Amino acid sequence: MSIPAPLAEIVDDFAAVEGQDKLQLLLEFSRELPPLPAELEEAAMEPVPECQSPLFLSVDASDRSRVKLHFSAPAEAPTTRGFASILHQGLxxxxxxxxxxxxxxxxxxxxxxxxxSPLRLRGMSAMLTRIKRHLRA
Structure with missing residues (x-):
């Protein structure tokens, strides 16, 4: 098991800040979550009910050498959007x-x-678990 370079860089960014600055960094990530491509609708995406806020994800592994990930979360759910953005930028x-x-x-x-909260962290874990489940299928 290893952390790929893009995700390791994000982990390093979080390690470089303390306390409330970690939350500020998470909020910055939430603002960087890219919008869905025009051809992808939220209704066609998989919900992640473990997240405290509505979150939907799409895993396109048609080219297993270059997996495409898409996430949708409301703007009023910055923690969830931040976690999704971390996974998007890192994976x-x-x-x-x-x-x-x-x-x-x-x-x-x-x-x-x-x-x-631990519930919010569980949501991030659930996102990664679902992505991996798609890749194993």
Whole structure:
């Protein structure tokens, strides 16, 4: 199990800040979540009910050497959007195997346990679990 370079860079960014600055960084990530492509509708995406706010994801592994990830979360759910953006920036475009090799608990290394509730962290874990499930199918 290993953390690919784009995701490791994000982990390093979080390690470089303390306390409430971690929340501020998470909010910055929430603003960077890209919009859905025009051809993809939320209704066609998989809901992630473990998230406290509505979150939908799409995994396009038709080219297993370059997996495409898409997430949809409302603007009024910045924590959920932040987690989705971290996964998007850290994993989108990687190979299926690189994503499958990411440790299931990598998010613990972000150091957010003191800043957000365990329920919210479970939502991020659920997103990664669902992505991996799609890749194994």
């Amino acid at each position: 989108d475009g990687l190979s299926a195997q690189e994503i499958l090799d990411v440790p299931d608990d990598f998010y613990a290394s972000l150091g957010l346990a003191e800043a957000v």
